[in-house]
Amino acid sequence: MTDAPLPRLELWCELQCPDCRTALDDVRALREQYGDALTVELRHFPLEKHKHAYAAAEAASEAFEQGRGWPYVEAVLARLEDLERGGQKVLVEVAAEVGLDADEVDTALIDGRHTLLVDADVAEGRAIGVTGTPTYVIAGQRLDGGRSQDGLRERIVAVIEAARG
Structure with a gap:
């Protein structure tokens, strides 16, 4: 095995998707196996069938900007049923629970500052x-x-x- 750098792993995810909650278990195991050598990047792919998925992607983008993206993603996926009922309110509550500036997350959702990023990921x-x-x-x-x-x-x-050689 060589010391070649590991390829980046992109996880295309939707934060109202129960299967994405399961996928995080795999991502966690891969991070444990490869440590900091493996870069995992969350890519947004909100599906139209989930009415809060787009807002959740925007809120997650703000969470990554604040340096707590993965804890936020895991916490939102752990509260899928709450998100379905409570929408944006739940996204802001989760932000506070994981130590984010919840007011800033709320503002980001209102002003749409991450819309271009989410749209680019979808495209x-x-x-x-x-x-x-x-x-x-x-x-x-x-x-x-x-x-x-x-x-x-x-x-x-x-x-x-295989990429390592």
Whole structure:
């Protein structure tokens, strides 16, 4: 095995998707396996069938800007049922729970400062064939998650190891 840098792992995610909650378990395991050598980037792909997914993507963008993106994403996905009922209010509550400036998250949702970022992710996702979540892209390969995560982590590891040489 060489010391070649690891390819970046993109997780195309939707924060009202129950399967994305499961995908975070794989991401956590991969981070434990590879440590800081593996860069995992969240990419937004809110689906129209979930009415709060777009706002959740905007709020997550603000959370990453404030340096607490992954804890925020995990906390939102842990409260899917609450999000369905409470929408933006829940997004702001979760922000406070994970130590973000909740007022700033609320303001970001109102002023739409992350709209361009979310729209760009959606456009790029469509361009590379993302149709649902979770979807992973690593070393130029798209791996679709969805309801069956069986063997997905192993396939990601195989791509990482092949890229290492």
